[in-house]
Amino acid sequence: MELSHLRRFSAPIWAVLIGTLLTRASFFMVWPYMAVMLHRNFGLSEIEIGIIMSMAALGGAVVALYVGYLSDKLGRKNLLILSCLAHVATFMILAEADQSWLYAAGALMAGVSRAMLEPPARAMISDLLPEIPVREMAHQVRYYCINLGAAFGPLLGLQLGFTGVQSSFYLVALAYLIYGICFVIAFWRIRNVQQPPKNxxxxxxxxxxxxxxxxxxxxxxxxxxxxxxxxxxxxxxxxxxxxxxxxxxxxxxxxxxxxxxxxxxxxxxxxxxxxxxxxxxxxxxxxxxxxxxxxxxxxxxxxxxxxxxxxxxxxxxxxxxxxxxxxxxxxxxxxxxxxxxxxxxxxxxxxxxxxxxxxxxxxxxxxxxxxxxxxxxxxxxxxxxxxxxxxxxxxxxxxxxxxx
The missing domain is CATH 1.20.1250.20 (MFS general substrate transporter like domains)
Known part of the structure; x- marks a missing residue:
């Protein structure tokens, strides 16, 4: 793993890496306290909360398979931008939800939106970096960004008083809006780059x-x-x-x-x-x-x-x-x-x-x-x-x- 490989990363790769860090940090400021909100606001039991969280994970797993196929068929760019907009809508719904079924729908949408983002983003890294050592470095840095966000997001959320505050979902929506804008700018910069073969x-x-x-x-x-x-x-x-x-x-x-x-x-x-x-x-x-x-x-x-x-x-x-x-x-x-x-x-x-x-x-x-x-x-x-x-x-x- 050579640091010199970082200089080979193109604008979309940096958009993925910086956006991953930004969105994961903001997401983990809020999401770990989802159970607190569901229990405090609606009196849901541990089993009911567990079902909602599991539903989000399973929904994402099913959708990811088809979204990955679509990204091979239609290309990565539009799906990545659409997934960021879906995240924005998801967390705005969670910020405004006043009934438990809306929270459940928002949790499911969060799993689906993430499934729309992850496969195309990882595939695009491999598309744009043909040299295996550079490609592997990019995947390693992306995982590192996820861990940085997961490690420090909850601590930041605690320090900023976001524990169980519903309006804090707006912060996550803003982070994904910025992520989408970064993609638009990055894709414009490489608009003439040859695309990978289609499925x-x-x-x-x-x-x-x-x-x-x-x-x-x-x-x-x-x-x-x-x-x-x-x-x-x-x-x-x-x-x-x-x-x-x-x-x-x-x-x-x-x-x-x-x-x-x-x-x-x-x-x-x-x-x-x-x-x-x-x-x-x-x-x-x-x-x-x-x-x-x-x-x-x-x-x-x-x-x-x-x-x-x-x-x-x-x-x-x-x-x-x-x-x-x-x-x-x-x-x-x-x-x-x-x-x-x-x-x-x-x-x-x-x-x-x-x-x-x-x-x-x-x-x-x-x-x-x-x-x-x-x-x-x-x-x-x-x-x-x-x-x-x-x-x-x-x-x-x-x-x-x-x-x-």
């Missing part, structure tokens, strides 16, 4: 291509299992720690701080150390670190010193630094030039794992307890590691056949 297949034919790519489908299933596991650290773990009473808030805050610190400070140094490793070798390391972290969570007694929990979180965070940026790179390597949008859209199916984790975590916690949840999660990760191995073998076999 001449219909949607059902595109789905058959995806389904027949066994290496890619195993990769998506493995990514979904990893996301399912990771969400237990964000949702189920804090429920498990609630029995600590007054200790849970400072402890979980410290864990969030460790996670954010590792991601912000260590992402590029760690990836520099692993520069000579293949993408699948990095995946194996990331999955191994995730597995070790959840085994640690399952083994740690509730009355253990705080540093035990922080050590496990550190291991998980290093695994995240290694693993999550590699997801996009693997999808990018798997996708044909004319189907990049469809492949990145299919990559959003990992949201299924995100939506299932809170429900499954609550059930396992209630019936079997925390150690059983975390150790079973480690088993799920081992299966994901097996699927990555199978995916790598199929990918290698396909390359061998094509070379012959």
């Amino acid at each position: 001449n297949q219909n949607f059902s034919q595109t789905l058959r291509v995806l389904a027949n790519d066994k290496a890619f489908m195993m990769l998506i299933v493995a990514n979904t299992l990893v996301m399912y596991a990771y969400l237990h650290q964000e949702t189920s773990l804090v429920q498990y720690l609630n029995v600590l009473g007054d200790r849970v808030v400072p402890l979980f805050t410290s864990m969030i701080t460790v996670n954010a610190g590792v991601i912000v400070l260590l992402q590029f140094p760690v990836l520099k150390l692993l520069n000579a490793w293949s993408l699948y070798q990095r995946v194996y390391l990331g999955v191994a670190l995730f597995t070790a972290a959840f085994v640690m969570y399952g083994w740690i007694p509730l009355d253990a010193p705080e540093w035990y929990w922080l050590a496990a979180t550190f291991v998980l965070s290093v695994g995240e630094v290694v693993l999550f940026p590699t997801f996009n790179l693997l999808i990018d390597r798997a996708a044909p030039d004319h189907l990049r949008g469809a492949y990145f859209g299919a990559g959003n199916l990992t949201s299924i794992g995100v939506s299932l984790a809170p429900f499954a975590g609550g059930v396992i916690l209630s019936w079997f307890g925390g150690p059983a949840l975390f150790l079973s999660t480690a088993v799920v990760l081992c299966f994901a590691g097996y699927l990555y191995t199978c995916s790598a073998r199929h990918h290698q076999k396909t390359q061998t056949v094509q070379a012959a």
Whole structure:
């Protein structure tokens, strides 16, 4: 990862990166407090709130697949600008909603709008950067921008008094409006640049291509299992720690701080150390670190010193630094030039794992307890590691056949 690669980024790439940082930071100033608003304003239960949030994730996963296909068929530019306008409308609705069904509709629209933005944006990065090292750098920087926004957005929201304030959704709408304007300016600057090849297949034919790519489908299933596991650290773990009473808030805050610190400070140094490793070798390391972290969570007694929990979180965070940026790179390597949008859209199916984790975590916690949840999660990760191995073998076999 060479910093000199940054000079190769064109205006639309910088629009994606700067817009990602701006919108993710403003989004995370507000969105984590969505549950507070729903409970305070409408008295919804935890289950009802969970259903609304899961609906947003699942709606986005379904739509992303078709939007990715459309971006291959119609081009990225108009879809990216339209998605920004859809975000503006979404968060204005959330800012004005005075009934619970409007909040539910806004949450669903937020998932759909994000699905309209993510696949075309990631595909466009690959379209405009033909050199693989430069392309990989752009995907790494984009992931870093997402993490910066996710790490500091909630803290800024807390400092600015946005916790549970409905009108703060207007700030997110403004951020996406600026993002859309940046796209318009950037696309005008490259209006004469040659566009990538278009997808001449219909949607059902595109789905058959995806389904027949066994290496890619195993990769998506493995990514979904990893996301399912990771969400237990964000949702189920804090429920498990609630029995600590007054200790849970400072402890979980410290864990969030460790996670954010590792991601912000260590992402590029760690990836520099692993520069000579293949993408699948990095995946194996990331999955191994995730597995070790959840085994640690399952083994740690509730009355253990705080540093035990922080050590496990550190291991998980290093695994995240290694693993999550590699997801996009693997999808990018798997996708044909004319189907990049469809492949990145299919990559959003990992949201299924995100939506299932809170429900499954609550059930396992209630019936079997925390150690059983975390150790079973480690088993799920081992299966994901097996699927990555199978995916790598199929990918290698396909390359061998094509070379012959």
